[in-house]
Amino acid sequence: xxxxxxxxxxxxxxxxxxxxxxxxxxxxxxxxxxxxxxxxxxxxxxxxxxxxxxxxxxxxxxxxxxxxxxxxxxxxxxxxxx
Numbered sequence: 530x531x532x533x534x535x536x537x538x539x540x541x542x543x544x545x546x547x548x549x550x551x552x553x554x555x556x557x558x559x560x561x562x563x564x565x566x567x568x569x570x571x572x573x574x575x576x577x578x579x580x581x582x583x584x585x586x587x588x589x590x591x592x593x594x595x596x597x598x599x600x601x602x603x604x605x606x607x608x609x610x611x
Contacts, residue, residue: 531593535561543589546581548574548598569598578605 531547538545539562546565547558555566565581567574578587586607592599 531591532557532561534591535563546578546587548602569601575601575604
């Protein structure tokens with residue numbers, strides 16, 4: 530589901546930031562067109578997303594697994610509509 534969602538997002542012109550705990554999956558996502566890949570086990574991905582978006586955050590979060598990363602993903606959301 531994540532790979533298909535990535536491809537649909539790129540098809541409609543989205544800037545896509547992927548997080549994963551696997552460098553192999555991040556490389557695969559980049560091969561599919563992801564603009565950025567962040568290993569959430571090795572870095573504070575909310576901080577990195579804020580840096581990439583000039584502290585704006587992201588418009589959409591898609592989490593195919595859930596768990597503790599979900600709460601951090603929510604923290605990466607933009608606070609106001611553009």
